[in-house]
Amino acid sequence: MTGLLWAELRRFGVRPAIRWIAAGMVLHVVVAVALTAFEADVSTLAELLTRGEISFYAMTSVFLAYVAGVLLVTGDAASGGTRALLTVEPRRGRVYWSKVAAAGLAVLPGVAAAYALLALGMYGVQARAGGLGGPPAELALALTWSGVRVLALAACAAACGAALGVLVRRWWMAVLLAAAWVLVEETVLSTMPPAPAWLVFANADGSIRGTGTLLSGDAILAVPVGHSALLLLCGTTALTLLGWVVFRYRDVR
C-alpha cells in the first residue's frame, strides 16, 4: 500500500497539468495580495478575517486542489497507469484508495505554499499600513489555524475530485459539475432560509473562517465549525466510498 501510494505521488508530481495548477494557485494569491495592497478601502486584517475575504481567496486554492484530484485519475496517461498498476497489483481496493490518498496528500504542498504566501502577504501589507486591527500574536494564530483548515479542506476536495473523476471518467465533466454546483448553490439554494447550514460551499467557507458564524446574503447565520467540518467529512466519505464501489466492479479501459 505504501509503495502504491508512493508510486501515485511520484506520478502525480511529474504530470505537467499539476505543475500548471500549482503555478495558478501561487499566481492567484500574488494577485490577491497585490490588490489588497493597492486597495483604497482601508480594512484591518482582523476585519478581512471576519468578513471572510481571506477564506474567499483560499477557496480558489481549494477548488484548484479539487481539479488536481480529478486530473490524477482521468486522461489517457492516468488510465494507462491504472492498467499498469492493476497488472502488478490486482487488488483494486488498494489501487483505488492509494489514488484517493495520493490526491489528498499531493495537493498539500501546493495549497500550503499558496496559503502561506497569502497569509504572510496580507499580514505584511496590513502591518506596513498599520492596519492589523488586533494583537499580532492572536492574528497570527488565527491565520495559522485557518491555514490548517484550508489544508484539510483542500485534501478533502482533492479526494472528492479523484472519486468524482473515477465516477465520470472525464476531467472536464467533473470540473463542470463542480462549477455548476457552485453556481446553483450561490444563486438558487442559498436564498432558501434553512438551506445554507447544509450547503457545501457555505460550510466550506464557514470552516475556513472558523468564526462560528457565516455571512450568507443579508443574513448572518450561526454555524458551528464542528458542524461544517463533520458535514464536509461525511460528504467526502460518501463520495469516495461510492467511487470505490464503482471502481471495484467497473471495467478498466
Add this chain to the structure above:
Amino acid sequence: MGHLNSLTGQGNLSRMPYPVRVIPGSDTAVETLGLRKAYRSVRGRVVGVDGLDLRVPAGGVHALLGLPRSGKTTALRLLTGLAHADAGAIKIFGVPVPDGLPDLAGRIGAVVGEPGFQARLSGHRNLAILAIAAGVPRTRVDEVLARVILTDRAKAAYGTYSADEQRRLALAAALLRDPDLLVVDEPSGGLDAVGTREIRQALRRLADQGTTVLVATGVLTEAQQIADTVTVLDGGRVLAQGTVADLLGDAKVTVRVRLDEPGKAATTLRAAGFKVRADGELLHVDGVAEPADISRALAKQKLFPGELAPQREGLAAVVGRLRPVAPSVPEPLSRAEERAARKAAEQQTADRKKAADQRRADKEAAEKRAAADKAVAEKTAARQAISDGKAAAKQARIDDRAARKQPTTDEKAAMKPDVERLTAELDARPSAGPDGAKPGTAKPDAKPGTARPTASKRAKGSR
C-alpha cells in the same frame, strides 16, 4: 456442496456475481469455460467473447489468433481482471479469476493496451515507480531492462523512445515480478521490421526460459513464427485449438484470379467445389492444393484467366477455412420487416393474379380473333366458291354456245373459197358502175384494206 467446492476449489467461484460453470482441476496454465462478455455501446450491445472455451497449456508460446473484433483483446482483459465477465469461469494455474487474482499477484505479467508511462521520465524511472508499486527491489529494474535489451536507453526520456523501445519497456514492466504467465496483446503492433523481429525473439526467449507466454495477434506469420500452440478465434468463439503445425502449417494457398467475366468464373469455380471470394474484377480462391485445377475448371467453360497468381494463405483464409459451414438460418424479422414482407407477398400474389387474368384475357382475345378470322376465311372461301361456280357455269354456257355455233362457222368457212372465187370472177367481169368505174376496182381515195370489209366482219361475227 462445501465438500465439492473444497475438492474443485470452487469456494471462491460461489461468490462470483455472475453465473459460472465449474472447471475441473487441470494442469493447464489458463482455462476458461463458457466465458461471455458483452459491451454496451451507442449501437447497442456488442459481444466481445461468446462462450469462450480456452485451454492454454503451461509452457511455450500460445497464440490467440483472429481477425479484428474476434475477441482476442477482450479475452486477455478478462484473464487479467481488467474487465469482468458476464458469465463463465476462468482459472489461471488452477486459481479462479477474478476472485483469486490477489493470490496470483506476481505470477501474471501483462501488456494490454498502453502502459501509461510518463513521457518526461526516463525508462528506468518509469520502471522504478512501478517496481515500488509492485514491491520489488529496484535492482530488479536493471535486470529486466537487460532482459529486453534496453539497458543502453534506460536513462533516456520515455518520450524519445521509438515504438519498439516503448513496447520493450512495457514488456520489461510486465516482467518486473518474474511472472509465470506473460500476457501480451499485439506484440508487434505498430513496429517496424527490426522491432518486430526483436520483440518476437524476446518472447520466444522468455518461453524457452520456462515462462508461459500468451499472445493475442492478428498476424498469421507471427503465430507461425513464435507460437507452439494456437487458438483461432472468430466472433468471440473458439474456431480451433491445437498445435501450429496442425492448424496453420499446411501448404494450401490462396490463388488470385483475374479475368473478364468474374461473375461467370466465380459461379463456375463454386460449382467445381472451390471457395471463392469476389473482389471487384479479382477472384480469390482459398484453400487450393493445386492451382492448375482452377485453370482446368475455367477452361471447361471457355474462360481463360489473364492472371492466376498463387499466394500464401492469409489469416482471413485460415479463418474462412476453419469456420464451420452452417446452414443459413433466416434471422427473425422485426415487426416492421414482417409487415413489409407480408405486404410484399400480398403485392406479389396480386401481381401474379393480375398476370394470370391478363394471360387468360389475351388467350380469349386470341381465340376470338382466330374464330373471327376463320369465319371470314370460310365466308371468303364460300364466296369464292360461289363466284367460281358462277364463272364455271358462265364458261360452260359460253362453251356450250360456242359449241352450238361451231358447225355454222365451219360451213361458212367451207363456203368462203367459193365466195372468194365468185367475187374474183365478178371483179374480172367488166361492168359499169354508177360512177363509171369498173366493178371491183377500188376508188382512188378509198383507204387500204377496205376492199373486203364485209368478209372480215363476217368472219369476226361468226366467232
